Amino acid sequence: MHVLMIAPQPFFQPRGTPFSVLHRLNALSRLGYEVDLLTYHIGQNIDMDGVTIHRIWKVPFVKQIAIGPSKSKVLLDIFLIIKTVLMLRHRRYDLIHSHEEAGFWTAYLARKYKVAHLYDMHSSLPQQLHNFQFTKMRWLFRLFEKLENYTIESADAIITICPELFNHVKKIKPNKFNCLIENVADNAAVFKKDVDVRSIKQQIRTNGEVAILYTGTFEPYQGLDLLIDSSVEVVKQCPRARYVLVGGKPEQVRHYRKKVAELKIEEHYAFTGMVEPEAIPVFIDNCDVLVSPRVEGNNTPLKIYSYLRSGKPIVATNHLTHTQVLNADVSVLTECTPEAFGAGVLSVIADTKKSKKLSESARVLAEKKYSYDVYLRKTREVYAFLEKKIKAEGSDACVA
Numbered sequence: 001m002h003v004l005m006i007a008p009q010p011f012f013q014p015r016g017t018p019f020s021v022l023h024r025l026n027a028l029s030r031l032g033y034e035v036d037l038l039t040y041h042i043g044q045n046i047d048m049d050g051v052t053i054h055r056i057w058k059v060p061f062v063k064q065i066a067i068g069p070s071k072s073k074v075l076l077d078i079f080l081i082i083k084t085v086l087m088l089r090h091r092r093y094d095l096i097h098s099h100e101e102a103g104f105w106t107a108y109l110a111r112k113y114k115v116a117h118l119y120d121m122h123s124s125l126p127q128q129l130h131n132f133q134f135t136k137m138r139w140l141f142r143l144f145e146k147l148e149n150y151t152i153e154s155a156d157a158i159i160t161i162c163p164e165l166f167n168h169v170k171k172i173k174p175n176k177f178n179c180l181i182e183n184v185a186d187n188a189a190v191f192k193k194d195v196d197v198r199s200i201k202q203q204i205r206t207n208g209e210v211a212i213l214y215t216g217t218f219e220p221y222q223g224l225d226l227l228i229d230s231s232v233e234v235v236k237q238c239p240r241a242r243y244v245l246v247g248g249k250p251e252q253v254r255h256y257r258k259k260v261a262e263l264k265i266e267e268h269y270a271f272t273g274m275v276e277p278e279a280i281p282v283f284i285d286n287c288d289v290l291v292s293p294r295v296e297g298n299n300t301p302l303k304i305y306s307y308l309r310s311g312k313p314i315v316a317t318n319h320l321t322h323t324q325v326l327n328a329d330v331s332v333l334t335e336c337t338p339e340a341f342g343a344g345v346l347s348v349i350a351d352t353k354k355s356k357k358l359s360e361s362a363r364v365l366a367e368k369k370y371s372y373d374v375y376l377r378k379t380r381e382v383y384a385f386l387e388k389k390i391k392a393e394g395s396d397a398c399v400a
Contacts (some may be wrong), residue, residue, distance in 0.1 A: 001092035001387060003028065004115075006075055006084060006102040010042035010065045011053070013059070015217055017122050018043070019302055020161065021099055022380045023185035024120065025051050027379040036093075037386055039085060040065065040076050046190070058084050058375050067219055069128055073101075081105050088113045095386060101125055117383065119155040121165055123299050124148065152176065157386055163324040164298040177385055181378045182325070184305040184370040191278035200282045209242035210349055213287035215280055215303050218256065221316060223293030228259055230293075230342035235268045244270045244370050246283055257268055272329035286312045289348055289355075292316040295336050300325050308366035312346040313355040317341065322346070325370075331361035383387040 028035050028046040037343065041058045042065060042217035056079040060071050080102065087110060088096075095116045096107040103119040110117035110400060121213075126144040142396045152169055153207045157177040159165040166180040204211045207347075212234075216222055222243070244255070255270050260266045260278060275283075290307045291314075298320050305325075306313045314331035316322040325334060348355045 001033055001383070001390075003033055003067040003095045004084075004087060004093040005035050005037045005097040005099070006080065006106060007037060007039045007099045008073065008102045009039060009099070012044045012046050013042070013066060014274065016302060017100060019187070020074050020120075020122055020183050020279075022046065022190060023183065023375075024097070024379070026185070026190050027376055028383075031374065031380055032385065033270070033383065035097075035289070036091075038080065038087060040244070042098065048190075054083070054087065056080055057181075063270075064081050067217060069125075077101065084109060091167070094390060096205050104147045107151045107154045110156075112171070116156045116158065116386055118386060119151055121152075121169065122161055122167065123297075127308075128296065135321065153242055154398070156389060158381055161300065161381060162300045164320060179378055179382045181382075182300065182305065182370055183302045183377060184366075184375050185298065185372055186306065186309075186343065187277040187280060189372065191276070192221065193278050195276065195279045197282055200279060201286055204244050204271055204283065204286050205242055210238060210240050210243050210273070210289070210325050211244055211287040211341055212291060212345060213244045213246065214282055214290045214291050215246040215283065216292075216301060218245075218252035219292065221294060221296035223295040224256060225259075226295060226317075226336060226338055226341055227291060227293040228263070228265075230340075230345065231260075231268065231303060231336035232263055232265060233342040234349075235265050237346055240400045242268055242270065244272070244287060245281065246272045246275055246280065248273060272326075284312065290314050291341075291343055291345065292322060294319060294321050297321045300322075305366065305370050308362045308370060310347075311359045311363055313358050314362060315341070315344040316347060324340055330358055352385070362377065 001348050009018050009021060011018050012022055014194055024037060025048055029050045033050060036054055037053045038054045042057045045053055062076060065072055095107050095118060096110050097118045098119060099120045100122055106117055125148055126141050149172055158168055158169055160178060160180050163271050166178060169176060169178045211313050214227060218224055231243055236261040257271060260269045285307060290310060290312050292301055292304060294301060294317060300321055314325055316331055316333055317336045318333040319336060332348055334340040
């Protein structure tokens with residue numbers, strides 16, 4: 001099939017949904033599909049067999065996009081809608097594969113141009129409006145709910161990335177073809193650059209410290225304030241503890257550097273800022289404890305799947321975002337308080353037997369349920385279903 005994929009994201013940038021889009025593309029490339037990706041003007045080009053990147057017109061005053069809803073996204077999405085129409089007029093596609101809010105306009109355009117539609121659902125967008133406190137206007141929430149429901153009902157198939165979203169779709173449209181594909185893909189499957197392992201090791205520890213690793217964005221919902229507050233007691237009881245925080249924009253890093261300095265624990269912290277995606281596995285391999293202190297949301301963080309594969313103990317908050325994948329057999333789950341989270345970290349540092357048991361169980365779970373082979377197989381199943389559906393319906397979209 002010839003696929004038009006629409007990603008309303010800065011592609012590629014190393015953060016949540018762009019990573020998910022990247023690995024969808026890589027899977028489709030491996031499976032032999034031809035994909036035109038339509039995305040924002042911002043981001044790094046990635047070379048993949050069968051994938052051609054198309055971008056909207058450059059908007060000079062929009063040079064970066066914040067995570068979550070924003071006025072800049074609204075503007076760029078208008079350009080994305082226009083270019084979607086132009087591309088559909090210019091070339092026939094068998095399928096439109098839409099991500100996030102692109103599903104809203106694709107739901108209409110797919111019917112207009114008689115093209116099958118696959119909706120890749122990374123989150124519930126009405127919930128995003130609430131989580132990011134984008135607006136308090138109830139009519140806007142209701143509008144997004146109606147658009148989301150219409151998209152779910154009209155799509156030919158849906159991919160959901162976590163059990164909570166799978167159940168959400170099931171509740172709205174029980175008989176819809178709805179495939180749960182967790183974001184388990186490893187960045188090493190795409191990025192092949194060599195990394196400076198020695199330099200990374202020097203950033204992690206200088207004199208035999210116990211390295212506690214956080215990777216990801218520094219947005220408020222990630223719970224970094226909880227993590228840092230919890231570390232006060234950890235470093236008091238374990239002076240060898242060293243927190244390595246990977247990620248964050250420069251202004252966010254400055255904010256948290258100031259916070260640890262005010263708490264007088266700055267010597268126990270290393271902030272790396274954003275790093276190349278291929279460097280993340282090296283950080284994971286060379287740290288002792290992996291943490292995820294997220295306090296909001298319902299999407300499982302991408303890092304959780306690499307954490308499971310790592311052979312290292314995981315400490316995470318006992319929050320839905322984690323518990324739909326993690327359990328007490330493979331991780332330490334704590335309440336969302338600094339005291340509880342700190343105690344969780346100390347428990348795996350102090351009890352090496354417990355840490356080893358958790359790590360081994362996590363690795364078994366990852367191999368059984370969250371392997372890349374499973375990811376690839378599920379992707380193949382979704383596309384096979386759609387090919388069969390297109391042929392059965394005799395759609396004009398079958399003509400490439």
